[in-house]
Amino acid sequence: MNRHSGKILLLVTALMLLSTVKTLAQASYANYNWFFGNSVYSMQFNRPNLNVSLDSIYKSPPFGSFGNATATEPETGNLLFYTDGQYVYDASFQLMDGIIAGNPTFLLNADVNKNQNTAIISMPGNNQQYIIFTNTPGGAINYSIVDMSQPGNAVFPQPNLGSVTVFNQSIPASTANASQAMLALAKGDLSGYWLITVDQGSNVYKVLDINGANPAGWSEQAYTLGTVTLNAAHLSFSDRVDKIAVAPASPNTNVQLLDFDRMTGVLSFDTEILNSGFADQATEAVYDVEWSPDGSKLYISRYGGIANTADVLQFDFNLPAGSSLLSVLPAPVFGSYGLQRGPDNNIYHLYQEFNGGPLVVGRIRDADSVAAQVQYDPTVFASQNINGYQFPATLPPRQVSLSVDFTYAGTCSNSPTTFYPLISPPADRVYWDFGDGGNSTQLAPIYTYASGGTYSVMLIAELNNQTDTVTKAINITQFDLQLILPADTVACQCELPKYGPTCTAFSVTAQANNALAGTTYLWSNGDTGPTLTPDSAGYYYVVATDPTTGCTAYAGVNVQEYGATDQRANVWYFGQNAGIDFNPPATNALSDSQMDAPEGCTAVSDRNGVVLFYTDGDQVFVKDKVTGVHSLLDTGLGGDPGSSQSVIAVPFPNDETQYYIFTTQEAG
Structure with missing residues (x-):
């Protein structure tokens, strides 16, 4: 009952x-899309299991092979835009409105050959705007603005695709003479951001305080840390241990470790990882570094480029200082490049197995484990040439x-x-x-x-x-009425008026406990009172209404015909006034629908095969069970009748008299 x-x-x-997630680890979708490399390929992490796929449908060159960034809406996982530091592409995979190929005034001015040439953040206080920081050829840091409230290339009723509205502006407080490395981090309270750079050939680290939407109010703090001067290739942050690892492009220079206070922006020197410097190339020694999920391991991408010396080495913070770096690759390779941890907590690796070979994606599994237990997949995507050296920067958390x-x-x-x-x-x-x-x-x-x-x-x-x-x-309101009916009952053929009055008509009576005088009863076949007199087999329910409070209770009974096989089917309403009745004895075409649905729609039938309602996602129609008359129940549901899957209907749990209607939202 x-x-x-x-x-x-x-x-x-x-x-x-209904876009909910089960764990805090999945709270942000900002790094679910990776657009990088001068090829048709991009990587997507698919919900709910975070399976990674390589997509080759949408992205088209030209696109830089080095530093880049992808902006994905953190709350939904929807792609917003991506950039290589020169071009900006919108979610329709074409140049964003405002970008003009061949015109430097309307292109971003990053050094496209730098490892971390771009960083992106949400505009503080305005999540419809985004700031793109560019690491320029001269080492200055500039900013541009993308406004996602602008329609851009969108054609109604598409959602807005955004426009680049501000290009390559200098930052009043910035004195950066940046090397390749640049990192944007959210403040601890999400009130703003920090932008961290390393001056070329120095040990001077600069932290830009982005405390609002107005660049005139930003401030910079410089920190001289450690004794090692270097050109930094890449910065990587672990939010588990609040440390930044500095990958040195300079030869024979160890990886530097810094402590970072996300609330105050204060940087301080921690230590350097001994024996992590190499002399493979004069300008490229360590290409990248990446932290394991729990922050207990650091992975170091040794550039190589000669005699197959490239490698990925693990440093284990649980071992004594000075412990050996251990390789996690099955064998050294010609070139080892970008490292980046995905939302699945695996670390992805870009490398070349041999000189002139394709740039492919490998994967480090169980990255929190000791080196001997780490699993390395050398070809995640069957040796497809990504033609890229670095994975994208993504949006940091936002308020x-x-x-x-x-x-x-x-x-x-x-x-x-x-x-x-x-x-x-x-x-x-x-x-x-x-x-x-x-x-x-x-x-x-x-x-x-x-x-x-x-x-x-x-x-x-x-x-x-x-x-x-x-x-x-x-x-x-206190309501104690209880309706009791048998779940199933059996009637003889002669008791059902459908076959003629050959014997006493079948009936079943609902027992109403705690019913007040004046309680009314309405059965699904139109009968009133506590007794049902069905004309045929089927499922029937009764609604009892309390005369004082208006509260209602319902119960249902399934009437079966003795010795008969009762087959029921559904009714479909779709298209322009069209329909099909699949109930026996034969399938029939219908033309009594009141709906004109060019695309998606849904029709719901009860257990008896009688249609209850049908909708195109905007209008809902019902058909009276007794009279057969169609009528408009409601309109303006918010669905788009032009969408191929505009609407579905789902019954309430344990209550087939109530339904959820889910619609896809109208765009615009």
């Missing part, structure tokens, strides 16, 4: 509201303004109360406290209160480790 507060409730929600509210339906005890969250942007996870000791982590839970009263209901939403809370008092 079930109860509900209305006969059929249609819940309309956007599919993107999100969470809006949290909820509504609910059903205010009677012993009956389902359904809670609907109103959360923007969509949350990673939610927690409900129903005020009576009950709780749930479901997005839109259905809960039953045992007794009437006033309950303080709290919803907590979490996104990227940020939380917001809303609490509301809801009043639940």
Whole structure:
């Protein structure tokens, strides 16, 4: 027996509201898209299992082979744009509005041959705008702005594709004479960002405090650290140990380790990794470094380039200082280049096995393990030539303004109360406290209160480790009516009026406990009162309504015909007033639909094969079971009738009188 507060409730929600994740490790999707290398290939990490794939459909050269960056919306995983420090491409994989090929005024001015030539951040206080920092040929750091609130190349009703609105501006406070390395990090409280560079041929590290949207308010602090002067190839940060590893391009120079305070921006010298310097090339010694997920291991990409000396070496912080670096490759290679940890916590590796060979992707598994237990996959993508030396920089975490509210339906005890969250942007996870000791982590839970009263209901939403809370008092009316019906019953053929009045008509009566005088009953076939007199086999339900409170309860019974095989099917409504009835004895074409659906639609039938409602994602139509008359129930659901999968309908758990309608949102 079930109860509900209305006969059929249609819940309309956007599919993107259901984009939840299970763990904090998956809280941000900012590094799920990697666009890099001068080829048609890009890498995507696919939810929910983070399987990595190599895509060759959308990306087209020209694109730089060295430093680059990809901007992915952290809350959704949607691609925003990607850049090689010269060109910027939007999510339609064409040059972003504002970029003009061949015109330096309308191109970014990074040195495209530098290892970390670009970095991207969200504009503090405005998540619709993004700052691209460029590491220029002369070592100065400039900035450009991408405005995603601009339509750009989008054609209505496409979502905005953005425009580059500001190009290559100098930063008043910056005195950088940057080497190849440049790193953007979020502040500890997500109120802004830090941009870290290393001056060429020095031990001077500069930290730019990006404390707002106005570059005139930014400030710089310089730190002279350690005794080693170098040209830095790459900077890598571990948020588990709050350390930065510095990869030296300079020959015979050890990897440097720095401590970094994300709240204050203070850099301090920690140590250097002994015997990590090499003399493979005069300008390239260590190409890159990357941390293991737990920060206990550091992987060092030895550039090589001669006599197959290139390698990936592990430094284990759990071993005594001065311990040997251990290779994790099956054998040395000609050239070893970029290293980057993916959202799957594997470390990906770009390398050349032999001189002139393809630039391919390898993978380090179990990166937190000691070197002997690390697993290395030499060809993740079957030796496809990525033609790139470095993986992309991605967006650091950002502050999100969470809006949290909820509504609910059903205010009677012993009956389902359904809670609907109103959360923007969509949350990673939610927690409900129903005020009576009950709780749930479901997005839109259905809960039953045992007794009437006033309950303080709290919803907590979490996104990227940020939380917001809303609490509301809801009043639940005491309601004790219980309906009892057998789940199944059997009627003889002669008892069913469908075959003519050959014997006493079949009936079944619902037992109503705790019913008040004046309680009304309505059966799904139109019968009134507690007794059902069906004309044929099928499933029937009754709704009982309390005359005082308006609370309702329902119960259902399946009437079977003795000795008969009862086959039921569904009715489809689709296209322009078209439909098909698949119920026996024969499939029939229908033309009574009131819907004109050029693309996606859905039709829902009950257990008896009778259509309940149908929709194109914008309008909902119902068909009266008794009269057969079609009527418009509601409109403006928010779906796009032009979408091939504009709408689906799902019944409430354990309640087939209520349905969720999920729609894809209209663009624009």
